[in-house]
Amino acid sequence: MKPNVLVRDITELSRSEWLAMRRKGIGGSDCPKILGFSKFSSPLEVYWDKLNIPHEKYSDDDRWVNKRVGQILENVVIEVFEHLYPDWKVIRDHRMYQHGSLPWMIADLDAIAIHKPTGKQYIMECKTCNQRALQDWGPKNSMVVPLDYEFQGRHYMAVMNQFDGVLYACLALGGDMQSDFRVRLIMRDLEKEKILVKEEMDFWINHVNKRIDPSLSPSADVARIIRKIKNRYGKNDADVPLPLKFQNQLDEILQIDAEMKELNRKRENLKKRKEHLLYPILNYLQGANGYLSDGQSSYFISEKTRSSSSIKSDDLQKMMIEDHDLYMKYVSYNESGYWTVEKKADKWDEVI
Structure with missing residues (x-):
């Protein structure tokens, strides 16, 4: 069954309109979070997003630069890919799709990659990472795909139901970008799709629709979620009986x-x-420095130094008095609670 087209061109939507459409279902980037494969989010945070429950300290405007750079780099990834792999042609896809029979499964694709000699088409995912995250992709000639990206792609294949694979192109910033460019291809696996569809269905029907918080997995970053509870509810000095x-x-x-x-x-x-x-x-x-050997093993002792920069509180007080404008320009206030x-x-x- 082919998917429905929910939006013909998401680039014509405002940010708020796009987010409203995203709340109508589970997207590809939501899938690994729901399955517990994401290091940066959890099922509970996806649940909050779908019900439009505020939990972020920063607004979308605060993240505008990061999001805009990400959009620009998608085109750069495609350009690099077509240059390094001339047998391929990439077509951007700005539509939002909906599963043919499961309306809560939606998908925004980056692009479609076409292998010109054979005519085969694959969903294409454009990624960027830093040098530290490059290790998650394995050696250059391996077929390793980070687990969260893998299931994002499998979600897309389930929604589209017309592609046999997902092609990933990842541009690693900060090093030899040509040598570090990673290209991966995963093929459709219906057994894995059954698992993700089952988990997503449970999440949507038994949690989002019923407005019941999903439980936290043992691997969840609970400290981050507790901070977000504070962002969600703000400060409240009332005493509530438990x-x-x-x-x-x-x-x-x-x-x-x-x-x-x-x-x-x-x-x-x-x-x-x-x-x-x-x-x-x-x-x-x-x-x-010192050393000692007993003929079987050796010991070495030396001093390791750590350096850091700071301003003493007394000097900060002097600065506040002597140059208040300069003090206010650079001082920052951080409040942490426990x-x-x-x-x-x-x-x-x-x-x-």
Whole structure:
């Protein structure tokens, strides 16, 4: 079954219109997040996005530069690919598609890649990365595709139902961009598609439609999600009574706090013990490096230095007084919070 065309040209949509259309279903970039394959998002954050629940600290306007550069680089990736692989022709595709029978599955494709000698067509995904992320693509001649990108492509194949594969072209910035250019091809796998369709269906029907938060996976970056809860709700000084179902969690948090306190105490004791052991050795070396060999193994001792730059608080105070305009130009305020749990006996218990 062929897909429906939901939007004929997404470039004619405003940013807000495009986001509204994206909320009508699950897109390719949502798929790995729902499956738990993304390092940068989670099913809960996708759920918030689909229901238009604010959770980001920064607005789309704050990210305009990054998004615009990304759009420009897609064309650069295509140009580099066609130059390095002249047997291929790439056609941009600005339509938004909808699965023929599952309307909550949608897709925005970057392009279609056509192999001119055979006429075979593949979905094309244009990617960029830095040198550090290049390792996720494996050696140049391997067929490694990062898992999140792989399932993004498999989502597209499921929606389109007319392509046998996805061709990835990734431009790595910052090094030898021609040598580091990665091209990969994955073929359609119906068994993997069944898995992703099942997971996406559960997410859409049992969570988005019913407005029930999805649970957090064990691998979720919960610290990031907790920060986003603060972005979502803002500051609230009210005291809210908790239901008894949370009592076990609160007791476990208190137990964890006690264990961490004990570990920190042990760490400080070990640090002091290490310093006592180091003292006679360093006193003997008188500032030099040292080594010792017993014929079977060798020990080496040397000083490793770390450097950092900072401004003392006293100097900042002087700067604020002496050149307030300069101080206000460069000073930045960061507020970070943390949650504490305390347990106190109720007054009735104290009487007993």
